[in-house]
Amino acid sequence: MKLRHIGYACINIQIERTTNRTFRLAKLSDDQVIQTAALNFAALQEILKWNLQHGIRLFRIGSSIVPFASHQNFSLDWVSAFSGELATIRQYAQQNSMRLSMHPGQYTVLNSPNPKTLADSVREIEWQARLISEVDPEQGVIVLHIGGAYGDKGKAIDRFAENFHHYLSDNARSRLVIENDDVTFTLDDVFSLHEMTGCPIIFDILHHKANHYGDDWTEEMVPKLDRVVSTWKGKVPKIHLSSPKEGSRTSHADYIEQNDFEELLNWMEQIRPGEPFDLMIEAKLKDKAVQALSCELFSPVIPLPEGASAGAGG
Numbered sequence: 001m002k003l004r005h006i007g008y009a010c011i012n013i014q015i016e017r018t019t020n021r022t023f024r025l026a027k028l029s030d031d032q033v034i035q036t037a038a039l040n041f042a043a044l045q046e047i048l049k050w051n052l053q054h055g056i057r058l059f060r061i062g063s064s065i066v067p068f069a070s071h072q073n074f075s076l077d078w079v080s081a082f083s084g085e086l087a088t089i090r091q092y093a094q095q096n097s098m099r100l101s102m103h104p105g106q107y108t109v110l111n112s113p114n115p116k117t118l119a120d121s122v123r124e125i126e127w128q129a130r131l132i133s134e135v136d137p138e139q140g141v142i143v144l145h146i147g148g149a150y151g152d153k154g155k156a157i158d159r160f161a162e163n164f165h166h167y168l169s170d171n172a173r174s175r176l177v178i179e180n181d182d183v184t185f186t187l188d189d190v191f192s193l194h195e196m197t198g199c200p201i202i203f204d205i206l207h208h209k210a211n212h213y214g215d216d217w218t219e220e221m222v223p224k225l226d227r228v229v230s231t232w233k234g235k236v237p238k239i240h241l242s243s244p245k246e247g248s249r250t251s252h253a254d255y256i257e258q259n260d261f262e263e264l265l266n267w268m269e270q271i272r273p274g275e276p277f278d279l280m281i282e283a284k285l286k287d288k289a290v291q292a293l294s295c296e297l298f299s300p301v302i303p304l305p306e307g308a309s310a311g312a313g314g
Contacts, residue, residue, distance in 0.1 A: 001229070001268040004236060004276035005099055006293075007051070007058025008286040015050050017043040020062035028068055030076045037078065040065040041085040048092055056290060057098045058238075058278050061135070063105055063128065070123035079134065086134045093136055099278060100136040101143060101238070102128045109147040111160035122167045129172040139236065141177045143202050146185040146193060157189060161196035173197075179240070182207040182250045187224060194231050203228045204240040205264060206282075210249045226271040239264070242282040254284045255292050 011018045019040050023032055044061060051059060066078045079086065093100055108121045125142065132140035149156050164173065178194065179202040180187045187208050190201050203225065209217045229237045243260050245251040268277060283289035 001272050001275045001277045003265060003268070003279055005056075005058040005278040006281060006290055007056055007060070007099075007278070008281050008283070008290050009060035009103070010062040011286050012047045012050060013286050013288050015046060017046050017050075018062065019044045019047070020064040022064045022067040025068060025071070028071065028073060033067055033069075033074070033076050033078070034081055037066045037082065038085075041082060041089070044089060045085075045092070048089070048096075048098065051287075052096050052098070054287075054291065056287070057096065058101075058280060059098065060101045060103055060280065061131070063102060063124075066127070066131070069127040069131075070120065072120075072123070079130065089135045090137070094138070098136075099139045099236075099238075100132060101141050101280075102132050103143040104128055106145075108144065110144065110163050111147040111150075111156050113150060113159065118163060118167070122163075125172050125176065126169060129169070129175040132175055133171055140175065141200070141238070142172075142175050143177050143179050145179055145181045146190065149184050153184070153189065157185075157193050157196070160193060164197050164199075177202050177238070179204050180207050180211070182210040184211070186211050186213055187228075188213055191227065200232045200235065200237065201228045202238055202240055204242075204282075205260070206240075206242045206244060206250065206252075209244075221267050222270045225267055229272060229275075229277070236276050236278055238278045238280060239268075240280045240282055252282055252284055255289045256281055256283055258293065261293050 010020055021036050021040050021043070023036055040062070044065065047059065051057065066082075068074050069078060092098070104121075104124050107117075108124045109117055110121050110125065112118050112121060125144070128142045132142055146157065146160055164176070168176070177200045178190055178197070180190045181204075187201075187203065193199065194201055228239075231237075241256060241260065241264055243253045243255065243257040245253045264279075281290050281293075
C-alpha cells in the first residue's frame, strides 16, 4: 500500500490555532456556546488552509469544537446555528481532497455497565457522528477505544457490541471505527469486536507495541496489517503512528522517529500494492512533527487552488 494522506490532531502549533476552546460548565448557555464555537470553527478553517498550503490533507477535529454539545443541559441547535461554517468546511475539504475525523475522549465508554456513563457516551458519539457527517460525509469517521474490562474482557466486548447495536443510530454506527489500546484491549481483541459489529479497525502501532499477545510485538505484522485493512471493506484505511517519549512505553514523544515511520511504510508496501492508506501522526508537536518526517508527500509551500482562500481561513 502507498501512503496517501498524513496528518495530526486538533492543534496547529505553528499558527497557534486550536479547535478545542471551551469554558466552564457553570457558564453553559446558548450565547456562550455560540461565541466559543465560532472561534473554534474559524480556527478550523485557518488550520485547513495552512494544512493545504503545506501538503497536509488529514486532520482530526477537537472534541470540544462545540463545547458541551453532548451534555444533558445543552440546548442549542448547533447544526442550524453554524450551517454556514459547516457548509464552508465541507466544501473546502471536498474540493481539496481532505479527510477529517474525530476521537471521543477517555470518558466516552460505550461498554460501561453504569447507565449514566453509557447514556453520556451515546450522546457524545451521536453528536460527533453528526458533526463529522456534516463536514466530511464521504470519508469522515470517529475513533473509539473499547473501554474498560470491568473484570471480564469477554463480557466487556460483548457489552460493547450489544450497546453498539441497541443504542446507536445508523449514522453513528456507520461512522464508528475501533482502536486497540495500550493497556487492556489488544489488536486481537479488537478483531473479535469487529466480527460482532463490522466496525473498521484503527491500528495504533505504539499501543500494539505496549499491549500485545506473545513475546515479539512485530510478529506477523504484515498479515495483521493486511487483516486490519480488510476491515475497511474497500474504503481507505487509517493508521495511528507515534514514537514513545524517552523513558516511557506509552507517552507520546514530541516527534516521530524516522525509523518508526520507515518501518511502517515498509510493512505497508508488502500488502495490497498500489492501494492507498492514511496515517495519523500522534506526537506532542503536532504539525511540526508531521513536517519533520522525511516524506515525498511534502514539498515547498504549494499555491492554493483558485478560490480556496475564500473557502477557508479569514
